[in-house]
Amino acid sequence: MGTLVKPALLLLLWQSVGALNVPLEGEPIQPPTIIKQSLKEHIVDPKGTMVIECEAKGNPHPIFSWRRNGKYFNVARDSQVSMRRRSGTLDIYARNNPEKYEAEYQCIASNEYGSAYSHKIILQLYSKFGTPVWPREIVEPVVVSAGLPLVLSCDPPPGPPKPETYWMSSSFPTMQPVRQDRRVSMGVNGDLYFSNVLFNDSAADYCCNARFPFKNVIQQKMPVVVKLHPFNPKSLSLPSSPFGAAPTWLSPTGSSSSMLVLQGEELLLECIAAGMPTPHISWTKDGEDLQVTSRMKVKNFNKMIQIPKASFEDAGDYTCTATNKIGYTEHTITVRVKAAPFWLEKPTNLILAPEENGRLVCRADGAPRPTISWFINGEPIETATAQPNRQVSGETLIFRGVTTENTAVYQCNASNQYGYLLANAFINVLHATPRILGPRNEFFKVTEGSRTFFDCQYFGSPVPELRW
Ligand SMILES: *[C@@H]1O[C@H](CO)[C@@H](O)[C@H](O)[C@H]1NC(C)=O
Numbered sequence: 001m002g003t004l005v006k007p008a009l010l011l012l013l014w015q016s017v018g019a020l021n022v023p024l025e026g027e028p029i030q031p032p033t034i035i036k037q038s039l040k041e042h043i044v045d046p047k048g049t050m051v052i053e054c055e056a057k058g059n060p061h062p063i064f065s066w067r068r069n070g071k072y073f074n075v076a077r078d079s080q081v082s083m084r085r086r087s088g089t090l091d092i093y094a095r096n097n098p099e100k101y102e103a104e105y106q107c108i109a110s111n112e113y114g115s116a117y118s119h120k121i122i123l124q125l126y127s128k129f130g131t132p133v134w135p136r137e138i139v140e141p142v143v144v145s146a147g148l149p150l151v152l153s154c155d156p157p158p159g160p161p162k163p164e165t166y167w168m169s170s171s172f173p174t175m176q177p178v179r180q181d182r183r184v185s186m187g188v189n190g191d192l193y194f195s196n197v198l199f200n201d202s203a204a205d206y207c208c209n210a211r212f213p214f215k216n217v218i219q220q221k222m223p224v225v226v227k228l229h230p231f232n233p234k235s236l237s238l239p240s241s242p243f244g245a246a247p248t249w250l251s252p253t254g255s256s257s258s259m260l261v262l263q264g265e266e267l268l269l270e271c272i273a274a275g276m277p278t279p280h281i282s283w284t285k286d287g288e289d290l291q292v293t294s295r296m297k298v299k300n301f302n303k304m305i306q307i308p309k310a311s312f313e314d315a316g317d318y319t320c321t322a323t324n325k326i327g328y329t330e331h332t333i334t335v336r337v338k339a340a341p342f343w344l345e346k347p348t349n350l351i352l353a354p355e356e357n358g359r360l361v362c363r364a365d366g367a368p369r370p371t372i373s374w375f376i377n378g379e380p381i382e383t384a385t386a387q388p389n390r391q392v393s394g395e396t397l398i399f400r401g402v403t404t405e406n407t408a409v410y411q412c413n414a415s416n417q418y419g420y421l422l423a424n425a426f427i428n429v430l431h432a433t434p435r436i437l438g439p440r441n442e443f444f445k446v447t448e449g450s451r452t453f454f455d456c457q458y459f460g461s462p463v464p465e466l467r468w
């Protein structure tokens with residue numbers, strides 16, 4: 001294959017000397033490489049222009065196409081969508097029907113040497129804040145006897161994004177955040193839990209608030225009034241009362257539950273009990289006192305264990321015990337840790353000369369172990385035209401004695417039920433006779449006694465041997 005190099009490209013070409021597997025702008029021939037893409041979970045504001053990014057380089061410059069929900073997406077025929085010039089990035093402006101665009105997108109960048117694929121971009125819209133998130137209903141007061149437990153539900157809108165919730169109450173002259181303590185606190189689900197109700201909890205408006213990190217919007221639920229039954233001399237809450245109530249669970253319920261967490265994600269273990277007097281919560285893991293390491297935080301008056309980034313060692317049986325002077329109760333949460341695929345070795349672009357050998361390696365791990373599948377220009381390797389010099393060996397794609405026929409973009413998809421990783425890498429089979437780049441017959445003036453460098457810029461595929 002002959003390659004014509006324009007003078008303007010020479011400087012860039014020169015940088016690849018000795019590191020021919022580094023893809024460069026201005027390579028005479030270069031299959032596409034995706035250089036920018038939106039996140040797999042792409043949440044956008046439906047009120048503005050919804051942008052889905054996809055950019056790629058290559059020579060010739062790639063052309064772009066899209067798939068939506070697995071089918072060809074004809075961008076040109078949709079008047080609400082436009083594709084930016086020399087890029088695959090889509091601008092969607094849909095004032096009246098943004099929901100129509102909630103879908104899975106995939107960008108394909110192609111030139112005559114191959115096709116690179118983006119991962120699948122799932123477009124979701126931010127919750128619509130224009131309408132109330134909670135119905136404007138009349139909420140009946142909650143009437144409860146002192147000493148009994150109480151749960152006020154919040155039911156925040158699910159998002160996306162997940163809102164931050166907090167409780168306010170008007171038992172004071174003004175609305176104030178509800179004071180959290182061992183007896184009263186908010187759970188992970190946003191509900192407000194009272195292990196037991198005291199007289200001074202009453203006559204207050206309790207109001208759950210949801211703050212959306214996006215645009216800092218706050219939504220308020222209709223307040224609920226908590227009233228206590230009239231004074232009862234046998235009330236459990238009187239300090240002199242001989243009565244009390246043994247602990248029982250408010251959240252979770254029953255004696256056991258299980259949780260599954262992905263490695264690197266947040267693990268929240270929560271145990272909230274009812275009881276009079278207010279129960280104490282303690283934790284064990286696999287039968288031994290829980291070792292609180294620097295990776296975890298004990299929160300919410302011992303009612304919650306937070307592990308911001310779970311790892312495999314966090315799997316096990318966590319038992320929380322609620323105790324007061326009347327009795328105790330236990331709950332065991334069995335935690336299993338799984339992992340979405342993560343890279344051990346990602347395939348890298350290769351520039352090879354004819355007859356050279358090469359390999360693309362796609363090594364990933366996860367729990368369960370990911371399976372690897374290979375594609376050529378997006379087509380499954382099993383159905384692609386067979387090439388006798390190409391062989392799949394698990395996580396490696398082996399090429400022996402390459403020819404220009406092997407020039408393509410190869411994809412590998414490492415997946416398990418918790419996710420996938422997609423990598424693109426090209427094989428670029430180039431034959432470029434060795435040449436000296438840079439100016440010829442350069443004239444150097446040197447000062448006697450000083451150091452001098454003679455730079456020799458050269459290029460070739462295979463990498464030429466250099467002699468002075
Ligand atoms: C990778 O493979 C998984 C499992 O088959 C699939 O769900 C996912 O969509 C694939 N990803 C891409 C980008 O094709």
Ligand SMILES: *[C@@H]1O[C@H](CO)[C@@H](O)[C@H](O)[C@H]1NC(C)=O
Pocket residue numbers: 171198200201
């Ligand atoms: C209610 O009474 C309890 C016990 O007497 C006290 O600890 C708590 O601070 C009081 N709460 C309020 C909001 O006044």
